[in-house]
Amino acid sequence: MTFEEIDNRGKSEWEALQKGSHILIGTATCGRAAGALDVVDAFSKELARRALEVPIIRVGCTGLCYADPLVTICKPDSLRVVYNNVTPEVVPRLVEGYIAGDDPCLELALGTLEGDGEEGVYIPELPRFEHELRLILRNGGYIDPENINDYIANGGYSALEKALRMSPEEIIEEVRRSGLRGRGGAGFATHLKWELCRKAKGTPKYLVCNGDEGDPGAFMDRVVLESNPHEVIEGMIIGGYATGAKEGYIYVRAEYPLAIERLKIALKQAEEYGVSGDNILGNGVGFHIEIAAGAGAFVSGEETALIAAIEGRMSTPSPRPPYPAESGLWGRPTLINNVKTFAYVPLIVKRGGDWFASNGTEGSKGTAVFTLAGKVINSGLAEVPMGTTLRELVYDIGGGIAGDKRLKAVQIGGPSGGCLPQALLDTPIDYDSLREAGSMMGSGGMIIMDEDNCMVDAARFFLDFSTKESCGKCTMCRLGTLQMLHILEDITAGWGQIEDIDRLLALAEDVKAGSLCGLGKTAPNPVLTTLRYFRDEYEAHILERRCPAKVCPNLTAYYILPDRCDRSCEHCVLTCPTEAVKGGAGEIKHIDQEKCVNCGTCMDVCPPEYDAVVKLSPITELPVEDVGAKERGIKEQAKQVA
Amino acid sequence: MITEEQASKLVGKILSSYKKEKKNLIPLLQEVQKDLGYLPGKALQEIADFLEMPAVDVWGVATFYNQFRFVPLGKYHIQACMGTACHLAGGKPILEALERELSIRVGETDKEGNFSLERVACIGCCMLAPVIVIKDKIYPKMTPFKAEEVLIPYRQETQKGES
Numbered sequence: 126m127t128f129e130e131i132d133n134r135g136k137s138e139w140e141a142l143q144k145g146s147h148i149l150i151g152t153a154t155c156g157r158a159a160g161a162l163d164v165v166d167a168f169s170k171e172l173a174r175r176a177l178e179v180p181i182i183r184v185g186c187t188g189l190c191y192a193d194p195l196v197t198i199c200k201p202d203s204l205r206v207v208y209n210n211v212t213p214e215v216v217p218r219l220v221e222g223y224i225a226g227d228d229p230c231l232e233l234a235l236g237t238l239e240g241d242g243e244e245g246v247y248i249p250e251l252p253r254f255e256h257e258l259r260l261i262l263r264n265g266g267y268i269d270p271e272n273i274n275d276y277i278a279n280g281g282y283s284a285l286e287k288a289l290r291m292s293p294e295e296i297i298e299e300v301r302r303s304g305l306r307g308r309g310g311a312g313f314a315t316h317l318k319w320e321l322c323r324k325a326k327g328t329p330k331y332l333v334c335n336g337d338e339g340d341p342g343a344f345m346d347r348v349v350l351e352s353n354p355h356e357v358i359e360g361m362i363i364g365g366y367a368t369g370a371k372e373g374y375i376y377v378r379a380e381y382p383l384a385i386e387r388l389k390i391a392l393k394q395a396e397e398y399g400v401s402g403d404n405i406l407g408n409g410v411g412f413h414i415e416i417a418a419g420a421g422a423f424v425s426g427e428e429t430a431l432i433a434a435i436e437g438r439m440s441t442p443s444p445r446p447p448y449p450a451e452s453g454l455w456g457r458p459t460l461i462n463n464v465k466t467f468a469y470v471p472l473i474v475k476r477g478g479d480w481f482a483s484n485g486t487e488g489s490k491g492t493a494v495f496t497l498a499g500k501v502i503n504s505g506l507a508e509v510p511m512g513t514t515l516r517e518l519v520y521d522i523g524g525g526i527a528g529d530k531r532l533k534a535v536q537i538g539g540p541s542g543g544c545l546p547q548a549l550l551d552t553p554i555d556y557d558s559l560r561e562a563g564s565m566m567g568s569g570g571m572i573i574m575d576e577d578n579c580m581v582d583a584a585r586f587f588l589d590f591s592t593k594e595s596c597g598k599c600t601m602c603r604l605g606t607l608q609m610l611h612i613l614e615d616i617t618a619g620w621g622q623i624e625d626i627d628r629l630l631a632l633a634e635d636v637k638a639g640s641l642c643g644l645g646k647t648a649p650n651p652v653l654t655t656l657r658y659f660r661d662e663y664e665a666h667i668l669e670r671r672c673p674a675k676v677c678p679n680l681t682a683y684y685i686l687p688d689r690c691d692r693s694c695e696h697c698v699l700t701c702p703t704e705a706v707k708g709g710a711g712e713i714k715h716i717d718q719e720k721c722v723n724c725g726t727c728m729d730v731c732p733p734e735y736d737a738v739v740k741l742s743p744i745t746e747l748p749v750e751d752v753g754a755k756e757r758g759i760k761e762q763a764k765q766v767a
Numbered sequence: 768m769i770t771e772e773q774a775s776k777l778v779g780k781i782l783s784s785y786k787k788e789k790k791n792l793i794p795l796l797q798e799v800q801k802d803l804g805y806l807p808g809k810a811l812q813e814i815a816d817f818l819e820m821p822a823v824d825v826w827g828v829a830t831f832y833n834q835f836r837f838v839p840l841g842k843y844h845i846q847a848c849m850g851t852a853c854h855l856a857g858g859k860p861i862l863e864a865l866e867r868e869l870s871i872r873v874g875e876t877d878k879e880g881n882f883s884l885e886r887v888a889c890i891g892c893c894m895l896a897p898v899i900v901i902k903d904k905i906y907p908k909m910t911p912f913k914a915e916e917v918l919i920p921y922r923q924e925t926q927k928g929e930s
Contacts, residue, residue: 158892158905190894341850341889379797379834380890420793421833423888437792439831498852498893505894539851572851572893586854590888596831700912702867722867724860724911 126399128286128406135277146179146224149197151266153186153351154383155344155505159193160212167213168196171220179224185352187266188506192235195266198223207248209235253507253522258484260492261468262508265352270387273394276355282400284471288363289408291474293323296367300470302478304490309335309426309463310538310567311643312489312556318460321450322368325458330370333454333461334361335431336377336384339423340539341590343570345494346464348506350377350384353468354391358414360467362401363474365412368460373414374435379421388416423540423594426568427642428453428461430596441596442642463568465494485511489555493566497523499573500530509554516550519573530575533674534659538567540587540594541647543654544580563654565647579676580659581666584652585613591648601639605632606648613652617677618763621667626656675740678723679759682744682751685727687713689737697727697738718747718755722762771809777802778810782817792818796829805836841876841883843921845869846900850889853897857910861897862886864911868918881925 148168152161168181187195192209198219199205206229208219215233222228229237236246248254268275276282288296301316322330334357338346350357361373377385392414395401403411417435424430425440432454434440453459469491473481482490489511495518498504502524509518515535519525526532534544543564545552552558556566574583588610597603609632612625633649640646656663665671672680685697685706690713697706697714705720706727714737716727728738741747744755769777781798785791792814799810806829815822829835847862862884866872869882876883892898895907899914906917 154890155892155894158890158895158898158907190892193894339888342852342893344889344891344893347891380887418794418797419832420797420835422831434793435790437788437790437828439828496893498896499855504852536851570851572855574855578855583855586851702864702911702915722860722863724864725857726910726912729910729912 126406128282131277131282131398131400135274135281138274139278142180142182143199144201146198146200148179148181148224149184149199149267150181151186151193151195152183153348154381155186155190155348156193156195157383159190159210161194163213164194164196164211164216167216168220171217172224175220175225177220177224182269183271184267185265185270186348186506188262188348188508189235189503190505191503195235197238197266198229200224203227204229204240205238206231207235207238208233253503256509256513256517256521257507258492258510259508260472261349261356261465262352262494262506264356265348268353270352270354271390273355273391273398276353277398280475281355281471282359282398284475285359285362285400286406288366288474289406289410293367293369296363296474297323299473299478300367303469303473303481304478304485305466305469305473305481306489306556307463308465308469308494308568310541310565312566315462315466318450318462319364319368321448322370322458322460325451327452327457329372329457330368331454331457331459332361332365332368332370332373333428333431333435333449333459334373334375334464334467335426335428335461336375336381336464337419337426337431338378338381338464338568339426339594340541340568340570342498342572343496343539343568345496345506345569347381347384349464349468349494350381351387354384354388355395356468356471357464358388358391358395358401360470361414362405362412363470364460364462364467366405366410368458370458370460371411371413373412374417374454375414376417376419376425376431376435378419385416385418392416422596423590424596424642424644427644430642431461432459439596441598442644444641465569486553486555488557493554493569495554495569495571497571497573499536500526500532500575500578501573502527511555512553514551514553515545518554518571519550523573526573526575528575530577532573533576533578534574534580534583536572536574536583536651537570538565538647538650539570540590541565541643541650542567542570543650544574544583544658545654546658549658563650563657565650577674577676579617579672579674580655580662581613581672582617582674582676584655585610585617587651588613588648591644595644595648599640599642599645601636602641602645602648605636605639606645608632609636609649609652616663616666617672617679619666619670619677619679619759621663623664623667625667626660626663629656669743670745671743673742675742677742680744681723681740681742682718682747682755683716683721683723683725683727684739684741684747684751685714685716686737686739689735690714691732691735691737694732694735696730696732700726700730702726716751718751719758719761721755721758769803771807774803774807774810775813778813782813785817787818789818789820792820792825792828793832796825796835800835805839808837838876839880842881842925843901844883844885846885846887846890847873848888848890848896848898848900849886850893850896852893853889856896858897860911861899861909861914864914865899865918868915879925882921
């Protein structure tokens with residue numbers, strides 16, 4: 126098919142849809158987790174019951190994950206209204222009100238996509254959209270990811286059509302002018318990779334899209350693939366044409382089954398429409414894409430390890446040079462870019478490198494996509510121009526910290542990144558500023574921590590992750606991180622010595638120097654940044670046996686304040702999983718510290734009007750007879766673990 | 768439970784749909800595990816024979832990746848998320864509660880084959896942290912106490928099966 130034919134087909138189908146009412150329901154993994162599929166069922170049943178024929182479109186994610194399940198009701202010549210946190214119970218009301226009738230049920234809505242705000246919240250004017258600039262997320266949640274026509278009707282594949290009229294060199298020049306840097310974390314200049322691969326000798330050439338998004342707490346790539354897979358596919362095809370690769374692989378984590386399913390559908394449609402295959406849009410250019418499903422290894426995100434995984438081997442990294450652009454998959458020149466990097470390519474080709482470069486900062490162009498999670502109110506995704514500050518991201522877009530808590534740290538870049546303190550909230554988000562602060566852009570996961578989070582425990586958590594995920598090839602990464610982990614475990618258990626801090630610093634340098642790939646080179650970052658910005662917490666653990674955030678179980682005890690305990694209430698006694706809470710009817714309740722496992726259930730269930738359960742740290746704040754019991758309990762539990 | 772013979776037949780059928788290329792090793796392991804629920808030693812040997820590679824290499828790859836299992840899962844497989852957001856929101860006491868309640872450690876299946884417990888690093892719904900997943904159903908905003916409650920209907924189900 127020619128581009129004109131598919132373009133007409135896409136647009137006419139889209140226009141036909143817009144002429145009638147339809148319902149958009151966010152069914153990416155985040156929506157599903159919040160119950161979106163039950164909402165889809167409820168709508169189907171209610172529409173069938175009323176014999177209404179209104180299409181339900183399962184769209185991707187808008188990034189407002191905190192509001193999931195999100196439903197948008199679109200009616201011709203009426204406002205499009207977005208409803209948040211929809212449950213099956215309210216569905217009959219929405220159908221009755223706004224589909225059968227004309228009541229937009231604004232009391233249930235997050236807001237409207239049109240109008241002047243008189244009807245309630247006008248969504249584009251939410252504070253977050255003052256900062257956001259949506260480039261690769263622009264269609265997420267509005268188009269059907271399983272229908273290529275939706276993508277085409279919104280400008281999809283027109284960049285490919287344009288690219289095929291350009292020479293490969295012209296495309297690479299546009300990418301150079303755009304200043305695009307790899308979105309996988311390291312920030313290598315994209316055009317250099319493309320040029321190297323184009324000029325490299327050897328055929329066939331390969332192209333790999335890296336969707337092995339392994340950082341816990343980061344899910345941008347998943348959202349892009351689940352919400353708009355064609356955007357990535359189009360970028361890959363353009364990349365193939367520019368570098369001379371005819372075969373592409375898209376490597377997706379096994380933990381993302383929905384992304385794989387939607388990609389499969391998208392790839393099939395792309396073949397049918399002739400935008401991929403042997404003769405793309407009748408231009409004689411060929412490019413095929415295969416999906417490679419990961420099998421669960423964090424290290425696979427490293428490009429040489431990724432190559433090993435696709436070849437069917439253990440995913441361990443190899444020394445560079447040679448770089449994959451010269452010798453990659455099966456020893457052939459291979460272009461490897463992240464999902465988001467490819468997703469930017471169609472826009473750059475269509476609107477020009479200069480346009481892209483007009484956003485962002487001197488050294489970091491365009492936008493950055495972040496996931497916000499942790500103790501932030503509006504968890505989800507955001508796309509902001511490079512140079513936006515952390516403060517804007519956390520407070521204006523994320524809505525600040527839940528409860529009346531104080532922000533303690535922002536963790537960026539997962540196990541490879543670092544924890545930045547409140548004092549650095551005005552740091553602009555770009556590759557270089559973050560690196561200077563000791564963190565890194567990483568793939569874009571951002572976790573917000575508040576005063577209830579222990580920074581030593583957070584460092585221990587990340588190191589535990591890196592130790593488990595180390596492939597074992599380099600001794601320093603395999604054993605050095607383990608030693609660091611043991612030291613951190615000692616500190617959080619109350620057995621730390623002040624010399625441990627210097628040991629950690631020395632080991633961190635050795636692990637960095639002695640590791641081949643990014644995993645080992647960056648694994649000490651969470652420890653180094655917490656030591657740099659939160660050294661006082663380490664010292665409190667070591668010198669005072671005190672956990673300031675009252676998290677570490679050996680240093681913290683639950684205690685029932687006798688003068689606050691109601692005596693007649695038995696919530697804590699009945700719910701304690703280890704029968705550690707003692708006290709009969711009418712008696713003041715008391716925790717047997719020897720049996721207590723610090724699960725916190727008593728604190729959760731104690732009615733707020735009494736609020737009698739508190740956490741104490743150090744444990745010497747307990748009445749003296751309880752301290753001995755707690756110490757015996759710690760010894761007993763340590764024995765069990767051993 | 769399927770018999771060894773049935774398993775062998777299934778593996779044979781899967782193998783016949785693949786080319787003898789080394790790059791198919793991981794997809795083969797994935798498909799066999801999908802159908803059998805785990806990777807029995809015999810299936811690994813059959814894959815090795817099919818691809819004409821040493822069995823030790825097949826074992827090496829299979830044990831390298833987190834996805835592959837060598838013991839059958841319980842009837843109800845429980846995943847406790849230990850991603851960053853879940854950890855910070857108190858994921859560890861929940862995992863401990865599940866271990867205590869089911870009397871198994873992480874990575875184990877109970878004697879009756881009813882429950883198995885796994886820790887996973889981030890299933891990507893951080894706004895619901897901490898979460899546990901039982902048979903693909905996500906339970907949001909858990910506490911140790913709530914996690915115990917979530918188990919109740921599953922336990923009743925298994926007891927029904929036994930009586």
